[in-house]
Amino acid sequence: MSKKVVLAYSGGLDTSIIIPWLNENYGLDVIAMVADVGQGEELDAVVEKAYKTGAKQVVVRDLRDEFVRDFVFPTVKAGAVYENKYLLGTSIARPVIAKHQVEVALEEGAEAVAHGCTGKGNDQVRFEHAYQALAPELKVIAPWREWTLKSREDCLDYAEAHGISVTASREKIHSRDRNLWHVSHEGGELEDANNAPLATTWTMTRSPQEAPDREETVVIGFEHGVPVSVGGMKLEPVQLVELLNEIGARNAIGRIDLVENRFVGMKSRGCYETPGGTLIVAAHRELEALTLDREVSHYKQHVALRYADIVYNGLWFTPMREALDAFVENTQQNVTGTVTLSLYKGNIGIKGRTSDFSLYSNDLSSFTMGDSYDQKDAKGFIQILGLPARTRARLLQKQKEAVK
Numbered sequence: 001m002s003k004k005v006v007l008a009y010s011g012g013l014d015t016s017i018i019i020p021w022l023n024e025n026y027g028l029d030v031i032a033m034v035a036d037v038g039q040g041e042e043l044d045a046v047v048e049k050a051y052k053t054g055a056k057q058v059v060v061r062d063l064r065d066e067f068v069r070d071f072v073f074p075t076v077k078a079g080a081v082y083e084n085k086y087l088l089g090t091s092i093a094r095p096v097i098a099k100h101q102v103e104v105a106l107e108e109g110a111e112a113v114a115h116g117c118t119g120k121g122n123d124q125v126r127f128e129h130a131y132q133a134l135a136p137e138l139k140v141i142a143p144w145r146e147w148t149l150k151s152r153e154d155c156l157d158y159a160e161a162h163g164i165s166v167t168a169s170r171e172k173i174h175s176r177d178r179n180l181w182h183v184s185h186e187g188g189e190l191e192d193a194n195n196a197p198l199a200t201t202w203t204m205t206r207s208p209q210e211a212p213d214r215e216e217t218v219v220i221g222f223e224h225g226v227p228v229s230v231g232g233m234k235l236e237p238v239q240l241v242e243l244l245n246e247i248g249a250r251n252a253i254g255r256i257d258l259v260e261n262r263f264v265g266m267k268s269r270g271c272y273e274t275p276g277g278t279l280i281v282a283a284h285r286e287l288e289a290l291t292l293d294r295e296v297s298h299y300k301q302h303v304a305l306r307y308a309d310i311v312y313n314g315l316w317f318t319p320m321r322e323a324l325d326a327f328v329e330n331t332q333q334n335v336t337g338t339v340t341l342s343l344y345k346g347n348i349g350i351k352g353r354t355s356d357f358s359l360y361s362n363d364l365s366s367f368t369m370g371d372s373y374d375q376k377d378a379k380g381f382i383q384i385l386g387l388p389a390r391t392r393a394r395l396l397q398k399q400k401e402a403v404k
Contacts, residue, residue, distance in 0.1 A: 002029045002056075004110035005141060008101050008127065009034050009055070011046035013166045013175075014116035017158045018143050019053045022114060026141065029056040033104045035097040036062045038180025038238070053164055059104050064180055067096050068237040072181050072277075075311055076284055077225040077335075078328045079304035082312045085256045087274045087281060089182025094123055095316035098130035105138055112139035119145045122263050126314030133317035152187065174201065180241050182254075182274040193259055193269045204249055204273040208345040211252040215344045217351060218247055220283040222339075225332030227280050241276050248275025252346035263313045282348050283339035291334045291357045300331055 005022060009015045009032035019030050032050035036043060043060055050058045071092050082088055105113050113131055117124035119142070128140055149155055152175070159166050175187045183204045189195045199207065221229035228234060230243050248254050254275035262268050288297065303324055310321050337355025341348055 003027075003112075004029045004031055004056075004105075004108055005112040005114050006031045006033050006059075006101055006105040006108065006110045007055075007114045008097055008116070009046075009050055009058075010039075010116070011041065011049050012116070013152065013155050013159065014118075014144070016049065016053055016164050016166055017155055017162065018114065018116050019050065019055050020162050020164070021143055021147060021158075022141070023054045025146075028112065030054060031057045031059060031104065031108055031110060033101045034058060034060045035100060036060065036064060037067045037093050037097065038064045038241075039178045049165070053162075057108070059108075061100050061104075063096050063100060064238045065236070067093060068180060068241055071096050071316075072241075073226050073237065074325060074328070075307065076227070076277075076280055077332050078307040078324065079281075079285065079288070079300060080308035080311055081281070081304070082308040083258065083260055085258045086260060086272060086312075087182065087277045088308065088311050089179060089272060089274055089277070090177045090184050091122070091126065091312045091314070092181065092316075093177075093179045094126035094314065095130050098127045099134060101127075102131060102134045102138065106135060110138070112141050114141040114143065117142065117144060120262075120264065120266065121268075122312065122314065125263055126316075129314045130317055176203070178204075180238065180245075181277050182272055185271040185273075186268070190269050190271060197257060197271050201271060202255065202273060204245075205255055205275050206250055206252050208252040211250065211345045215342050216247065216251055217340060217342050218244070218279065219338055219340045220244070220280065221337070222284065222287055223336050225284065225288075225328075225335040227284070229338075241280075244276030244279050246276075247343070248279050249273075251275075251343040253343055253348060254278040255346070279341060279343075279348070282350075283341060284335070286339045286350055286353045287335055287337050287355060288331075290337065290353050290360055291355050292331060293359065296331055300328070303327060 005026065005028040007015060007018060007022065007030055019032065022028055022030050032055040034043060034046055034050070047058045047060060075088055075092055080088060101113055115124065115127045117127060124142060131138055131140055149158060156166070174185050177184045185197070185201050188201070189198055190201070219231050220227055221232070227240055230240060235243065254273050254277065256272050258272065259267055259269045292300065307324050310316070310318065310324070315321060334357035336357060337353065339353045340351040342351050
């Protein structure tokens with residue numbers, strides 16, 4: 001019986017040439033696992049291409065709902081944003097893809113799994129840590145760490161020599177990753193951190209100059225920290241993200257240009273488009289401001305930073321992430337309500353937020369003095385708060401007097 005390897009296959013430049021490379025160098029039957037995480041491609045063409053380039057079997061899995069519900073939305077509830085900008089679009093897709101790749105490998109009796117990640121990037125860690133956490137007995141093949149190809153130009157030469165059709169070219173050299181949550185762009189002019197992205201680099205969102213000359217209002221509803229409606233219309237997770245992507249994209253929302261610190265130790269530069277996600281994260285943050293206790297809110301900011309690192313570094317399948325999820329889930333019990341956003345040429349304004357669990361009190365916050373807050377109480381509060389400062393000031397005074 002032939003030995004098998006399951007390849008996480010996208011049909012892009014790297015994985016397209018990996019199938020014949022695995023055939024030539026390992027003699028394994030390649031099972032191409034195609035994960036539909038909302039990349040918007042014609043999957044029939046991807047399947048056909050996999051067979052043409054030497055795959056013995058192709059398995060397609062529709063992971064869109066699981067991806068949004070069980071992977072994206074937990075990062076939203078956690079408030080996870082990497083290095084103040086990146087909404088983790090590529091990072092959070094890898095664990096769900098790897099999970100199903102392992103499942104296929106176990107179902108098909110494969111001895112190995114393979115991926116198209118380079119030896120410089122974060123994705124190799126994300127895939128391989130998931131493999132180890134879920135099925136440590138599987139062998140891992142990472143062609144980029146083995147073959148003699150050094151660049152995307154070398155990959156194009158290999159593709160041409162093997163008669164493989166690819167969409168990348170020497171003139172159009174960007175490496176892109178797209179799913180329901182975002183699209184990323186690397187390479188080309190972006191390799192120089194001092195170069196502005198070309199207008200043609202962006203593929204998902206309009207530029208501010210092309211956006212409508214009028215404000216658009218959108219109302220996003222949440223239940224327990226999870227977005228559930230747009231404009232009062234209840235939607236399933238995939239449909240909700242798709243709709244907000246359309247709304248955000250036409251209003252030039254969600255573009256970022258980031259020099260980031262990779263987990264493997266180097267800096268890299270990428271551009272990301274996350275239109276719907278940017279709207280969801282902005283609205284969720286406003287609703288939390290309304291409903292979370294001060295101490296919980298402030299502590300959760302620390303958790304958000306740690307959670308973002310966990311996702312970015314590929315440590316999804318860990319006890320630490322599970323433990324943080326338990327904390328986050330508790331904080332989200334009252335994060336229910338609606339937030340109204342105004343969108344205009346790349347800008348997001350907050351027009352309103354409301355919740356039955358709001359901790360905001362008009363009576364307490366108003367400049368009009370009411371019975372629910374006795375201003376005289378502030379004196380004792382300030383006196384107790386200032387006790388350490390007064391004690392230190394007196395000590396300093398004594399020290400100065402002793403020197404005289």
